[in-house]
Amino acid sequence: MTLLPLYYGLLALLVIGVAWWTLVARETMAAVIGFIAYGMLLGLVWAGIASVDVALTEAAIGGGVTGVLLLRAAARLRPTEPAPHEKPGLVFRVLVGIFCAIVTIGLAVVVLFPTDPAPSLAIAAAEHLPALELGNPVTAVLIAYRALDTMLEKVVLLLALIGVWSLGPDRNWGGLPGRAPAVVTDSALTFLAKLLPPIGIVFGVYLLWTSADNPGGAFQGGTVLAAMWILAMMAGLRAPPAIGSRALRLLLLSGTITFIVVGFAGFLIAGGFLSYPAAFPKALILLIEIPMTLTIAVTLGLLVSGPAERDKTS
């Protein structure tokens, strides 16, 4: 007897229920809490189908950093929140309905009429793992087979940050991000912000290190590091850096620059852009991943901090 179908059924119902509630919630703050719960539940779903790498990302991003980003936005938008009876127009609602129906039908077709055999590159991905000295196929895809995509993903993060920064008023350009925090004297928060980051930093580095052979990775590790940095800034233990700071901008670029340097070096030592030499692939992969983790952590932390709204001196 197996009870697993019951477990999956319950989990699926929960995910749909929370998603539905998040959509119909009247207050923005309540919807954001629903979204955080939704992120955690998706983590359970990914764990349920043994996609531990994705589950780690979902738990760190969906439940953690995106949740906090939305919480801040909701708190800030509270005074401008529209009255609950305001509804979008009929045309808009019908259009949204049509698009949702198209997506649902498309997904239903994919699920109900699967191609047999299902297209898969899993065997090809696993075949070359020993040559890369890696044990985790997901890391191999991200950092070797599709390395260019991973590099461009960092560029997208940077573009997003530039977008956020450009929202600040001109006179504060290069200044400190976010509004001035009032003095926080809540001892419980100070306690948490002093005790949690050391644990989180060890865990973030562990996620990066273990990703060679086990689920984990630069993005998951970087997200955990970012969360710990944001916590210290929220508690007022660390001031956010001025966005004009040269050192900060170097950190923001370090991951991408290392990637590009190693990529061009590939022409000389392995015969192609982003090719790794057969002799020491793992050393090069680590060389890329360490600055990339730092770049991800700093970019996410600054995305949550927001545009510059204060002068450097304030």
Add this chain to the structure above:
Amino acid sequence: MTVFLTLAGIIILATVAAGLWRILRGPEDAERMMAAQLLGSGGVAVLLLSAVISGIPAIIDIALSIALLAAFASAAFVLEAFGTRGDEPADRP
């Protein structure tokens, strides 16, 4: 043993689902955040059970991330939702 652990997982998940009713009802955001916190703890428990059931120890790492980031999200919630940038209540004479 697997059947028993799965059953425990189902009971915890169902319990947490009932707790999510609080997210729906409120009445205040504090209650909603408590329900999300309960979902976090329940999720951690379910993940630990499934790590043993499925024999994939790496699932414990997901539980670690959720435990770590749920604390972070809850702290952010208290700060933002209540604007808790004031003084703490005098709880000692």
Add this chain to the structure above:
Amino acid sequence: MTLLLDAFTIVAVSAGTFFFVAGTVGLLRFPDTLSRLHALTKADNLGVGLIVLGLLPQATSLGMGIRLIGVWLLVQLAGATVSQLLARAAARRNGART
């Protein structure tokens, strides 16, 4: 020996599950924010704690056992501080200072 360890797992995991049920009933039934918070922390600490205790004999390696205990310690730390934060915020909002 295996039988004894399995029995231990069943007892501890059942007890942990019970505390989750009790905590949720409290969250749903208790009259005010602070007592609901009290119920929630029982589920956090005892529920997760007992399940970790029960799963320890099933751990296949030392590292797995250490990480299981790590999860419990982290949940303890997070639960304790976050409930303090929530309780203080709720007390401030209601003006019900002690």
